[in-house]
Amino acid sequence: MNPQTTRHAATLEEHSGLTSLTEITSSPDPQAHYARLRAQWGEVAPVEIERKDDVVVPAWLVLGHAENCHVMRSEMDYSRNAANWRWNRENLLPAGTAIGTFAPPAPRPTSFYHDGPERERLRAPLDDALAALDERAVRDQTRYMCERVIERMGDSGSGDLVKVYSRPVGFLAMTTTLGFDLETGARLMADSAAVVSGDGEQVANAQASTAAIVMEHIGQRRKDGGQDLIGHLVGHPNFAHDGEIATSAIVPVSAAAIFLTAWITQTLHQLLADRELSARMSGGRLTLDGTLDQVLWRRSPIAQSPALRYARNDVQLGGRSIRKGDALVLAIAAANADPAVHTDDLWDEVDNRSHLSWGTGPHACPAPRLARLIARTAVDHLLRHRDVQLTVPESSLPAAASPWVRHAERLPVTWQRATDRGAFR
Numbered sequence: 001m002n003p004q005t006t007r008h009a010a011t012l013e014e015h016s017g018l019t020s021l022t023e024i025t026s027s028p029d030p031q032a033h034y035a036r037l038r039a040q041w042g043e044v045a046p047v048e049i050e051r052k053d054d055v056v057v058p059a060w061l062v063l064g065h066a067e068n069c070h071v072m073r074s075e076m077d078y079s080r081n082a083a084n085w086r087w088n089r090e091n092l093l094p095a096g097t098a099i100g101t102f103a104p105p106a107p108r109p110t111s112f113y114h115d116g117p118e119r120e121r122l123r124a125p126l127d128d129a130l131a132a133l134d135e136r137a138v139r140d141q142t143r144y145m146c147e148r149v150i151e152r153m154g155d156s157g158s159g160d161l162v163k164v165y166s167r168p169v170g171f172l173a174m175t176t177t178l179g180f181d182l183e184t185g186a187r188l189m190a191d192s193a194a195v196v197s198g199d200g201e202q203v204a205n206a207q208a209s210t211a212a213i214v215m216e217h218i219g220q221r222r223k224d225g226g227q228d229l230i231g232h233l234v235g236h237p238n239f240a241h242d243g244e245i246a247t248s249a250i251v252p253v254s255a256a257a258i259f260l261t262a263w264i265t266q267t268l269h270q271l272l273a274d275r276e277l278s279a280r281m282s283g284g285r286l287t288l289d290g291t292l293d294q295v296l297w298r299r300s301p302i303a304q305s306p307a308l309r310y311a312r313n314d315v316q317l318g319g320r321s322i323r324k325g326d327a328l329v330l331a332i333a334a335a336n337a338d339p340a341v342h343t344d345d346l347w348d349e350v351d352n353r354s355h356l357s358w359g360t361g362p363h364a365c366p367a368p369r370l371a372r373l374i375a376r377t378a379v380d381h382l383l384r385h386r387d388v389q390l391t392v393p394e395s396s397l398p399a400a401a402s403p404w405v406r407h408a409e410r411l412p413v414t415w416q417r418a419t420d421r422g423a424f425r
């Protein structure tokens, strides 16, 4: 523990020596960090979101399951609109922070950034469009796309499974569902990579390129009435203009594709590294859906939600005083491991959806069915067609550096065309 950390400081900004979110997410044992924070602070702890030019951007990290549920369900106390964040209101944020790109001072027109009636107006088209999707067609498109990616891997070879399979499959499945062909999906994937890792100019260019591609597709669907996810959004009476449709579609292109990549990677990682788990699947005792559930419980693709909350008033949470304008980060991976809801028994996790990997309340993920369909198809398809082996010990696999998403940075593997005794059938 850093000796400078002051336990009884009055305001969030007065705490020093804070643990950074990236340090937690990319550590070999995030649960040890959560346990240490709990022991020191209780269920709500001050942390560093990001540091820029020696300025530390702080937030409250919400650890407990009950406290996370309370915040997620109380949008009138804990807003999603970053205009309520003191760091935006008082112009405290240094230029060029990553958090600034998705906590804008003026909310973009998507349910993601709004509360109450405006959230309802913008959320309904997404729910309706997802409900209207033909799931059989999504499965077939995802299979087709997986086949193309597996063909590119060749009959046998070696490489990083995240790079050659989970990332392209996570992105292209999402962009295909939205209605883009594979070539355009690859351009959107390159834009997203630039947004995550690029400098200011690169980020602005990539965001402009994505917006132009999405707007062109909206125009096309207006003409031809095509029935992909964007096609279902176009023409929804709740939208006031095409800019709102584009913003609603860009959340799945950017964030959701990254989460899908993480879920597919985490699941493949577990199956390759944990012989007991893979034997349970090969022996027919555990289904692939059960394994996907286990990953959501124990290795949530989202460790901390990038959808921050901002206190509208002075409130108490987990015995801590939260000031109006403070930011809160929801620690989904900590909540899922809270002993109040979780045991170490695998069979308590299968079919148990009380984890928070989809969130809960008015902003809960609208797409758990779609995400599961894509992740299940992607994992199943690879393991049906290629026998895959990890080539390094699991302990040598570093986690990707992110404050939010957790998965191995790389999965070095070899593969060959699957035999009848393919690993997990």
Ligand code: HEM
Pocket: 072, 111, 112, 113, 123, 126, 174, 251, 252, 256, 257, 259, 260, 263, 301, 302, 305, 306, 307, 308, 330, 356, 357, 358, 359, 360, 362, 363, 364, 365, 366, 367, 368, 370, 371
């Ligand atoms: C493994 C995959 C996914 C995971 C783990 C995931 C998880 C989540 C979580 C936890 C939230 C709520 C965040 C919060 O309240 O703090 C959320 C929101 C959201 N998710 Fe997902 N998601 C996934 C895939 C998808 C997909 C495929 C879509 C495609 C449509 C999607 C679209 C959204 C949208 C639009 C929101 C914001 C909803 C709102 O604020 O009204 N997600 N997701």
